[in-house]
Amino acid sequence: MSRRIASAEIERLIQLMAKLPGLGPRSARRAALHLIKRKELLFVPLAAAMSDVLEHVGICTNCGNVDTCDPCTICADPGRDRSVICVVEDVGDLWALERATAIKGQYHVLGGTLSALEGVGPDDLNIVALIERAAAPEVNEVVLAVNATVDGQTTAHYISDRLEASNVDVTRLAHGVPVGGELDYLDEGTLAAAVRSRRPV
Amino acid sequence: MSRRIASAEIERLIQLMAKLPGLGPRSARRAALHLIKRKELLFVPLAAAMSDVLEHVGICTNCGNVDTCDPCTICADPGRDRSVICVVEDVGDLWALERATAIKGQYHVLGGTLSALEGVGPDDLNIVALIERAAAPEVNEVVLAVNATVDGQTTAHYISDRLEASNVDVTRLAHGVPVGGELDYLDEGTLAAAVRSRRPV
Numbered sequence: 001m002s003r004r005i006a007s008a009e010i011e012r013l014i015q016l017m018a019k020l021p022g023l024g025p026r027s028a029r030r031a032a033l034h035l036i037k038r039k040e041l042l043f044v045p046l047a048a049a050m051s052d053v054l055e056h057v058g059i060c061t062n063c064g065n066v067d068t069c070d071p072c073t074i075c076a077d078p079g080r081d082r083s084v085i086c087v088v089e090d091v092g093d094l095w096a097l098e099r100a101t102a103i104k105g106q107y108h109v110l111g112g113t114l115s116a117l118e119g120v121g122p123d124d125l126n127i128v129a130l131i132e133r134a135a136a137p138e139v140n141e142v143v144l145a146v147n148a149t150v151d152g153q154t155t156a157h158y159i160s161d162r163l164e165a166s167n168v169d170v171t172r173l174a175h176g177v178p179v180g181g182e183l184d185y186l187d188e189g190t191l192a193a194a195v196r197s198r199r200p201v
Numbered sequence: 202m203s204r205r206i207a208s209a210e211i212e213r214l215i216q217l218m219a220k221l222p223g224l225g226p227r228s229a230r231r232a233a234l235h236l237i238k239r240k241e242l243l244f245v246p247l248a249a250a251m252s253d254v255l256e257h258v259g260i261c262t263n264c265g266n267v268d269t270c271d272p273c274t275i276c277a278d279p280g281r282d283r284s285v286i287c288v289v290e291d292v293g294d295l296w297a298l299e300r301a302t303a304i305k306g307q308y309h310v311l312g313g314t315l316s317a318l319e320g321v322g323p324d325d326l327n328i329v330a331l332i333e334r335a336a337a338p339e340v341n342e343v344v345l346a347v348n349a350t351v352d353g354q355t356t357a358h359y360i361s362d363r364l365e366a367s368n369v370d371v372t373r374l375a376h377g378v379p380v381g382g383e384l385d386y387l388d389e390g391t392l393a394a395a396v397r398s399r400r401p402v
Contacts, residue, residue, distance in 0.1 A: 036258055050251065
């Protein structure tokens with residue numbers, strides 16, 4: 001567009017908001033206008049919330065989670081089961097498991113997976129700290145909640161090898177039919193895994 | 202959710218982002234994580250852009266547009282045709298027309314439509330200023346680019362009545378087949394209007 005619709009400040013705001021996942025150039029424009037129109041109700045509080053988070057956010061030195069406190073909210077929670085460490089690739093996976101309230105224990109965020117193709121080796125991931133944490137006497141189980149991709153499974157194998165000498169149970173998430181899923185639409189690998197892992201009713 | 206996933210600051214950021222159009226609770230969570238992970242590249246610039254806009258944003262005293270300067274970028278643009286004023290309900294409509302680069306003139310934002318149901322009368326809208334602007338000797342045409350809704354059309358009639366005494370042409374947007382639209386899916390009112398306004402090829 002050759003003509004300027006609004007001032008450079010507003011254009012820049014729209015341009016940056018368009019980089020958020022879920023927003024494109026068009027919806028960023030709508031979202032920016034929404035903010036401007038709800039200045040006191042939404043724009044001011046959102047800008048303040050951003051500054052608050054920006055000022056304090058960092059990586060938990062214990063588990064690799066992101067939070068505005070260190071140790072993070074989960075590591076600092078006395079109600080968490082310290083005998084279980086759930087290993088995830090990414091903070092997004094941690095949040096997904098928390099939404100499901102599936103893990104009563106603590107987490108460990110690897111920050112990615114091993115990948116020969118992308119040149120990611122064990123030293124590039126948060127693995128040494130995991131081995132150290134797993135060696136603590138109170139830890140009984142390490143749950144490998146990595147993605148069911150080739151790189152995820154390679155990483156899971158590597159970690160379970162490294163943990164073999166230690167005294168912890170290493171487990172992984174079950175494969176099977178997604179809840180609400182229709183068999184007709186499932187891939188053969190998942191179906192075969194679901195049959196192999198069948199359980200008494 | 203009974204358990205806290207992250208600190209109150211991050212939860213509040215997610216909660217506020219979820220109020221943006223186009224983002225829900227789930228995508229707000231993803232967007233917040235996206236920001237946190239791209240702290241220097243996106244989060245810091247976005248927070249700065251928000252502060253910039255927040256500090257200066259306001260309503261143009263001439264036309265009712267929102268911008269960080271007053272008069273707004275469009276009113277201040279010397280390249281705009283000052284003989285045409287395009288009347289819109291809302292700043293969103295102004296932006297939509299600008300995206301189409303359809304209006305070479307200036308705008309006037311009403312801030313809504315007349316609505317008996319919602320108790321919106323002429324004094325609640327930015328109409329007096331419009332009549333004053335239209336009385337200026339350089340103005341030849343007022344384009345009523347209001348929505349094709351009942352309230353929009355009521356507002357258009359009211360304004361054209363008020364402008365009858367003045368010396369300007371009052372026009373409205375054409376009704377017709379949307380570009381790329383299929384006749385089979387169009388409502389009867391639009392089709393009838395398109396036939397009535399048919400033009401030589």
